[in-house]
Amino acid sequence: MELNYVRTTCPYCGCGCEMLLEVLDGKLLGTFPAKTNPMNQGKLCIKGWNAHEFVQSPERLTKPLIRKNGELVEVSWDEALDFTASKLKEIKDAHGGDSVAFLTSAKCTNEENYLLQKFCRIGFGTNNIDHCARL
Amino acid sequence: MTNSIAEIEDSQCVFVIGSNTTVAHPLVAHRIYRAKAKGAKVIVADPRRIHLASIADIHVSQNLGSDVALVNGMMNVILSKGLHDKAFVEERTEGFDALQEMVKNYPPERAAEITGISAEDIVRMAETYAGAEAASILYTMGITQHTHGVDNVKSLANLAMLTGNLGKYGAGVNPLRGQNNVQGACDMGGLPNVYPAYQVVTDAGNKQKFEDAWQAKLSDRVGYTVMEMMHGLEDGSLKGMVILGENPVGSDPDTTHVKHALESAEFLAVIDIFLTDTAKLAHVVLPGASYAEKDGTFSNTERKVLRVRKAVEPVGESKPDWQIICELSTRFGLPMAYSSPSEIFDEIAKVAPSYGGLSYERIEACGIPWPCPSPDHPGTPILHKDRFTRGKGLFHAIEYRPPDELIDDEFPLQLTTGRYFPHYHTGTMTRNSPTLHAEMPEGHVEINQEDASRLGLKDREQARIVSRRGEIVSKVIVTDSIDPGMVFMSFHFMEANANVLTNPALDPICKIPEYKVCAVRVEKLEQVQAAAAAE
Numbered sequence: 310m311e312l313n314y315v316r317t318t319c320p321y322c323g324c325g326c327e328m329l330l331e332v333l334d335g336k337l338l339g340t341f342p343a344k345t346n347p348m349n350q351g352k353l354c355i356k357g358w359n360a361h362e363f364v365q366s367p368e369r370l371t372k373p374l375i376r377k378n379g380e381l382v383e384v385s386w387d388e389a390l391d392f393t394a395s396k397l398k399e400i401k402d403a404h405g406g407d408s409v410a411f412l413t414s415a416k417c418t419n420e421e422n423y424l425l426q427k428f429c430r431i432g433f434g435t436n437n438i439d440h441c442a443r444l
Numbered sequence: 445m446t447n448s449i450a451e452i453e454d455s456q457c458v459f460v461i462g463s464n465t466t467v468a469h470p471l472v473a474h475r476i477y478r479a480k481a482k483g484a485k486v487i488v489a490d491p492r493r494i495h496l497a498s499i500a501d502i503h504v505s506q507n508l509g510s511d512v513a514l515v516n517g518m519m520n521v522i523l524s525k526g527l528h529d530k531a532f533v534e535e536r537t538e539g540f541d542a543l544q545e546m547v548k549n550y551p552p553e554r555a556a557e558i559t560g561i562s563a564e565d566i567v568r569m570a571e572t573y574a575g576a577e578a579a580s581i582l583y584t585m586g587i588t589q590h591t592h593g594v595d596n597v598k599s600l601a602n603l604a605m606l607t608g609n610l611g612k613y614g615a616g617v618n619p620l621r622g623q624n625n626v627q628g629a630c631d632m633g634g635l636p637n638v639y640p641a642y643q644v645v646t647d648a649g650n651k652q653k654f655e656d657a658w659q660a661k662l663s664d665r666v667g668y669t670v671m672e673m674m675h676g677l678e679d680g681s682l683k684g685m686v687i688l689g690e691n692p693v694g695s696d697p698d699t700t701h702v703k704h705a706l707e708s709a710e711f712l713a714v715i716d717i718f719l720t721d722t723a724k725l726a727h728v729v730l731p732g733a734s735y736a737e738k739d740g741t742f743s744n745t746e747r748k749v750l751r752v753r754k755a756v757e758p759v760g761e762s763k764p765d766w767q768i769i770c771e772l773s774t775r776f777g778l779p780m781a782y783s784s785p786s787e788i789f790d791e792i793a794k795v796a797p798s799y800g801g802l803s804y805e806r807i808e809a810c811g812i813p814w815p816c817p818s819p820d821h822p823g824t825p826i827l828h829k830d831r832f833t834r835g836k837g838l839f840h841a842i843e844y845r846p847p848d849e850l851i852d853d854e855f856p857l858q859l860t861t862g863r864y865f866p867h868y869h870t871g872t873m874t875r876n877s878p879t880l881h882a883e884m885p886e887g888h889v890e891i892n893q894e895d896a897s898r899l900g901l902k903d904r905e906q907a908r909i910v911s912r913r914g915e916i917v918s919k920v921i922v923t924d925s926i927d928p929g930m931v932f933m934s935f936h937f938m939e940a941n942a943n944v945l946t947n948p949a950l951d952p953i954c955k956i957p958e959y960k961v962c963a964v965r966v967e968k969l970e971q972v973q974a975a976a977a978a979e
């Protein structure tokens with residue numbers, strides 16, 4: 310049995326409370342507030358206390374999906390990534406980079422947001438990138 | 445935020461406008477309670493009697509969309525009583541004369557007429573706010589989600605500058621960001637007009653800088669915003685779309701229209717952790733990893749850059765989103781090889797001056813607020829301390845404009861939207877969390893007793909809510925926390941989503957849609973069914 314506590318940041322609101330995820334043998338068991346953070350000082354709200362619950366939900370997507378005959382069906386990563394890359398290239402070649410747009414995410418990390426806008430700007434020569442900040 | 449969350453408790457006056465802080469930002473609300481306990485005055489301006497209203501020294505319910513008139517009315521009182529910070533205005537601002545002229549049009553009596561708040565209350569608010577040594581303004585989407593959202597924000601900045609409440613401890617103009625990393629997504633250039641760290645794309649120098657850093661040809665044309673993208677998909681100028689971890693079908697106004705737009709895409713790829721209503725429309729869905737399954741950073745509403753640390757392996761074959769983007773880019777013909785998020789962060793520090801001095805090593809113990817331009821810089825908890833970014837702070841003389849959609853005989857009630865405590869945004873995460881789902885398993889519409897009686901509606905009965913854009917069926921909660929003439933709904937529940945009804949009219953500058961006001965009518969469901977059966 311291996312029990313670990315991993316310090317991280319709450320995925321919900323913009324307060325940015327720090328918390329500890331309790332992990333037993335690779336499974337998330339619970340969430341505890343971090344006492345070392347001067348902002349939340351050992352406190353979390355109801356969302357934070359339950360932030361581990363959705364992570365290993367049975368509803369999570371576990372495989373890439375492609376629409377075939379109108380239905381989304383499970384495929385390999387290779388097939389999904391090649392299909393996506395070639396479709397995007399096809400559209401860019403036929404209609405220009407400005408015919409593609411990207412929505413990046415207020416729930417993803419800074420690193421992921423940075424990479425997606427970089428891919429959009431250098432791959433397509435367009436600034437068609439936005440996210441749901443206004444929403 | 446211009447100031448930090450912890451400082452709020454040392455403020456002498458906290459002015460909360462358009463923010464249901466207890467629900468949306470509980471740990472900020474906590475500091476407001478502490479400030480109150482330490483003797484601060486709390487002013488709450490919110491159309492609903494939200495929880496904070498119960499501890500407020502002054503609570504006013506302004507008419508929906510009348511915030512500019514309220515703030516102008518307060519400034520009128522402050523100027524006529526000479527309560528403004530003359531030294532601050534003199535040394536640190538410009539445009540004061542135009543502001544003073546404009547504000548003359550808003551004596552408390554006129555502001556009262558527009559806002560529905562009594563003139564005495566407006567005077568009390570002005571005296572309380574301006575009389576405090578350090579006063580903090582807190583706001584959220586109740587201020588920004590309007591066709592005049594930018595005007596609202598600028599008006600609040602006027603109020604803070606007029607009273608010298610910027611650049612000092614316990615003061616400031618503090619927007620509370622709703623989602624955990626909205627701040628970061630903006631900082632990283634996830635916007636159509638700026639590169640990382642708000643460097644505008646139309647500036648030739650910036651373009652050159654990023655072309656050199658990224659070794660690529662870039663565009664100096666501002667791109668599409670979300671709502672423009674939806675129009676682009678419909679008119680065929682946009683063909684392909686990639687959506688990372690967002691659910692516009694749930695979160696955008698006028699759901700029916702957004703769905704139609706996404707269905708018109710020649711190609712739609714979605715990267716997400718759940719099969720959201722948006723993912724259901726995609727041609728390809730790529731399974732990303734949740735925050736607990738990857739390393740990275742989030743930037744909170746105080747601009748503090750905080751670490752996200754991997755606790756468990758991603759479920760099934762899902763992968764960290766940064767890896768998915770790298771692999772996609774590589775197969776697209778642009779090799780992206782980063783061995784870890786920390787390496788990506790180091791590149792960010794090179795191109796984004798405000799992140800320049802940050803690294804995983806530096807933020808290991810505790811987050812650091814940007815701007816942090818160099819490795820020996822301690823970070824900046826309070827913005828605009830000695831000067832504003834542009835030098836002097838500029839007053840904007842802003843007149844009141846009414847909301848886009850007004851009520852009429854057909855749609856006699858005003859709908860406004862917001863959140864509930866156990867849920868978050870479109871519910872993707874919280875409704876997959878058994879504990880949070882159990883707290884509030886279904887959505888509902890809040891309505892005042894007076895309107896409910898007139899419509900023959902009882903508490904917890906089903907009703908139909910109709911706007912010019914669509915209709916939904918939802919349970920009714922009769923409550924006095926909302927005034928007659930107004931109804932309230934959340935957008936957490938996809939089966940009865942307020943955004944089927946909301947108005948996509950945009951603010952002309954920042955293109956934010958007017959979620960916070962639209963015209964609806966509410967009907968008793970049995971009557972509707974009986975009428976249908978009779979036909």
Ligand code: SF4
Nearest residue numbers: 319321322326354357
């Ligand atoms: S614990 Fe609650 S208050 Fe803290 S960041 Fe998470 S959602 Fe926000």
